[in-house]
Amino acid sequence: MAAQEKSDILVFFCNGKKVVDRHVQPEVTILTYLRTKLLLTGSKLGCGEGGCGACTIMVSKYSPKHKCISHYAVNACLTPICSVHGLAVTTVEGIGSTQTRLHPVQERLAKAHGSQCGFCTPGIVMSMYALLRNKPVPTMEEIESAFEGNLCRCTGYRPILQGYSTFTKEGCCGGNNANCCMNAAAEEGVSTKLFDPSEFTPYDPSQEVIFPPELIMMLDKESPAIQRFLGDRVTWYRPVTLQQLLELKGSHPEANMVVGNTEVGVEMKFKSQVYPILIDLNFIPELTTIETSPTGIKVGASVTLTTLDEYLKKFIQSEPEYKTRIFAAIVEMLRWFAGHQIRNTASLGGAIATGSPISDLNPLLMAAVCKLEVVSKRGTRMVTMDGNFFTGYRKNVIAKDEVIKVINIPYTLENEYFQGYKQSPRREDDIAIVNAGMRVVFKPGTNIVQDCTLAFGGMAATSVLAVKTMASLNGRSWSDGLVEAMCPLLVQDLPLSPGAPGGMEPYRQSLTLSFFFKFYLFVLEQVSMKLPGLSGVSIPASYKTANQSYHKSPVKGVQMFQEVPSGQPDSDAVGRPLTHLSAIKQVTGEAIYVDDLPQVKGELYVASVLSKKAHAKILAVDATPALEVEGVHAYVDINDIPGSNMVGLGPTRDDPLFADKEVIFVGQTIGLIVADDQAIAQRAAKLVKVDYEELPALISIEDAIEHSSFFKPQNSVKRGNVQEGFESSHHILEGEVKVGAQEHFYLETVSTLVIPGEDGEVEVISSTQALKATQSIVATALGVRENKVVSRVKRLGGGFGGKESRCCITAAVCAVAARKVNRPVRMMLDRDEDMCTTGTRHPFMGRYKVGFNDDGKIRALQLNLYSNSGNSLDLSVSVLERALFHADNCYNIPNIIVTGYPCKTNLPSNTAFRGFGAPQSMLITESFVSDIASKCGLSQIKIRELNFYKEGDRTHFGQELKNWNLERCWEQCLTKSDFDNRRRDVDQFNSENRWRKKGIAVTPTKFGIAFTYKPMNQAGALVHIYTDGSVLIAHSGVEMGQGLHTKMIQVASRALHLPQELIHISETNTQTVPNTSPTAASASSDLNGMAIKAACETLLQRLEPYIQNNPKGSWESWVMAAYIDRVSLSTTGFYKTPDLHYNWETSKGKPFNYFTDGVAVSEVEIDCLTGDHQVLRSDIVMDVGDSLNPAIDIGQIEGAFIQGYGLYVLEDYRITPSGHLLTKGPGFYKIPAFGDIPAEFNVSLLTRAPNPFAVGSSKAIGEPPLFLAASVFFAIKDAIQSAREDAGIPGLFRLDSPACSERIRMACQDQFTQQIPTPEPGTYTPFFIRP
């Protein structure tokens, strides 16, 4: 191996340009390389673990052997730079730009309103682009599948799918066909056309960039020499023959091998694993081919899952069905295995070698009794994947110097059946809770079991076989009584002790029984077909759907909105579905986010040293080992603060910037390491040693109640006399409901760039919704006046409330670091850091006592709301106040007392999140309202109609309801959704099906618009007109994807009578508009719109004389005339919401300007055996007044609804009893994905409903629709109710939010769940808690 002595030169092409690197660092990913070395910042870092797709790029590979080129999407964040040697990389910048031309995938996404904050957008563009490169006219199914590895937190996905459906044959025709969704029957003056596909540039695949000929020549010439890239810390080998590999492995048995790097990459990034030698297994022919043999197929260990999938699909088509049953099960399992980007690179050998206990493929391979060909310099041996293969957690029988060469997957016999099962929290791109592979062979011509294997994942430290059950099955007949006999054995085979790793023990155990039951039914059906008249078999017809596999048709839906009045001038942009003004830049990757800003001269990078304890004394901190690392400049902690360490949003300063002798939550900043770059800073930060002495910690709401650990004040809202109300009620219902936490999961994590200046000045560019708070907290930390701090931001990659306060702390600690080293510093939190440190939506518990009459009329309510506020006050009191104000939802309750208790715990400080406490309290209210209906035997509609507020009624806090449109929304939504008929259909379905149930529910909402802290209801604007007639606006609001700047330009366009093209907004900046309120409370359009309108009107007045003087003149001529006349063409505008007041003593006042109302109907289907569910349809009718921009408003409604669906159903936030977050990153925390949206999703904006209280007669929309997703929660509860009735347990039952698969399954209760021992709470330490 003499040739290996010097490093090889890395060569690849990026966007058609050759990149040559003579000293590459192999541990670097292509994403880091693109962003920092090639300065291509279009590809985004959303997670770094392959879970969000924001970094998606396309890789093209030429095969010299087959002379063909393949294109595939990959996650740049997991792709090692050396793995692209000899390949071509295409990024979002490479396919189109605003300077050249947009690629159709870019144009269509932007124009179909599929980009809001835009942070996910480059990844979505590239997934679609890679699909088109392989399939120029894809089907809708292929498009939906292509996005399995992409997440978007803003849009709710519908517009992305609709925009891209224009690439399909059957797809969106833009209203050109009679039966097009855009031609749905609508009222006059109502449109369903949010964009016009006829304007789209046609897609011409022949125009695509070609594979670089130079690379083809290079690869054709390349000798079979091993390549070696020698970095400072890591050496990368690329052997090209098996012999080279075995030699290498023989001499470096400790070297790690990589194929897709999807496991190794995550270990290196998040588990601090260091692998000095990495061997690339992608270029060894024996490892990358699939061949058939007489007994099965032989799959090379490096074959990617996509290649395997495609091969198997073809093979299945060409061979008899019976032979390919294992292959069919693998294909079905791969459908739910990660996303395309992962499957395109991850290998079968990698999955086996990793040996994850929740691997989806290993149970199948074990059930199939696959044989592995394992090679080393010592020779070849065959290893069977049986019960002895895995020897411990992620361990197996393969020796260090051995390599898996081939996996033999057998054919099945005619009398052999095979199935795979998987249940995960989310259906797509999620790891399993439990999975299984099951195989049975019958004695020919009988239903007597000859052989079987049952393999399970998620039930132990490895994939395991159910040995006793398998033994007992042999020789038995597959008929009645089998399941009953096997269940106890399965419980014995697959025990889980209370508190077992992973938690959810009874659920996981019941899943094993459910899977076996499904397998039993499946096999019975097959055998019965073959052996008609089989005796001893009686399956009720209602069991038929128990084993039905998941099927989803392509998403459909209609969006309806009021058209602008005829006669509205073209120049008046208000009311039109304009595209988000940054959308075009977002789809090309040109839109700049904080971390995309070019490096400032002298810039350093900051990494945090975070607390590992929830509550502990700090005994000692030793930063010496970190400071010794080359490239480290400083360790920064509390001792470096020039101003105050204690900060806060209000007068109470209870938030420490750095830990002060004690840590009070896991993730608290103890110190910072400042270094030359991110890699050095993060590596060094891990070397800082902290000694702790642990103290008792409070984690959950229950802990806080037990220890009376509450913040003050504990406010109440009351009216009437609750005691008398209860006494005069026919019935009293008492109960408790919990609503879990929700992580914001904005795609752009918190990012900051701090640039120190002269005179103590500092410029803070940070991803914040609250510029003023950032400015104040930085000033407090530095001990300077606010006039020395400039806080700026251009746009955020999503905020949702999560960047309203906690990011100010990050900005402040960075400012302290910048001050210490007197150089610019930058920090972008890693996804796991962001999730551990920045808090969530407050978890809530509601304890209620409600009095009501026989007729369902609610007489009295006593409700205590407990919120888990975390360790500091932050916005918790305001969040609770809003919760108290919304505890009535839409119901007139004459006697009421609602009290809020902000619980103080050792969690990160919880904070604002879209809806701000209201979604939690309204869910609790809707829970007891639903229960009252059941108690009174009333329909869910009747109970609500009976208790609804009416126009002119006063809320429980005394505000009169004016322009009350809820009942219009209600009636329209019930009609449009065809509720009554569908209710009947659901009941019919439920009476015919035992193991699948449907549910339907209707949910109303009313949401108060204004900050409950009165001073915040103000905004300023600064408007300049330049002499060429162009207009520049600055205002208080931050663009975080919600389309605020677009709407503000529409408002200015109307006020100045100017086309929007002449108006520009550059950024938000405390220098242009001071004392800004956070962009929050849905109020930013109202507040800033009015301020801009005022400024524009002032300027127009100043221009008026010149207009009068020259009525036929142009705008530009009037502006120039005014300038020449020395008239100021710049002014400010200001607005404060009038007449807001509230008195907590009397519980009376008008805290809100007005209310935004809406109604949703949702229908779901659940699998009672697994807890899986599907949203079949959702219909929303929303009152947004006269929409300023229907495309943006519908985008907000859909996005909020899907985010709310996450809150109430999917997003299961879990923490250890010692306060460590378990659901970190997209791998463990599941926000809704493309496949989760309702199969039919219809949204209508209420027409002819102008709002007299806001700009352009519009209504605020950011937060109100989120609660409507509770309709899915209650539809699930409705479905569970039916299952419980079938199981003989009718009556009320408690369902907490989120209604995750565990809760659905365990609420369904049946003969299977009853066999699982449920441990007594308090007798063991649970693996996790929901705080």
Ligand SMILES: Cc1cc2nc3c(=O)[nH]c(=O)nc-3n(C[C@H](O)[C@H](O)[C@H](O)COP(=O)(O)OP(=O)(O)OC[C@H]3O[C@@H](n4cnc5c(N)ncnc54)[C@H](O)[C@@H]3O)c2cc1C
């Ligand atoms: C976002 C994401 C989603 C995922 N989703 C799923 C999922 O839904 N279901 C699931 O089961 N898994 C899932 N995984 C895990 C994934 O399956 C495995 O990471 C993948 O199969 C490993 O393949 P790889 O080629 O990337 O392995 P690498 O990371 O390249 O290697 C993993 C290990 O395998 C060893 N290895 C590789 N090839 C051989 C060989 N021939 N002989 C001996 N050892 C070898 C390597 O030395 C290394 O230690 C997911 C991972 C990610 C990052």
Ligand code: FES
């Ligand atoms: S950043 Fe790569 S997948 Fe999230």
Ligand code: FES
């Ligand atoms: S637009 Fe998709 S994450 Fe914001």
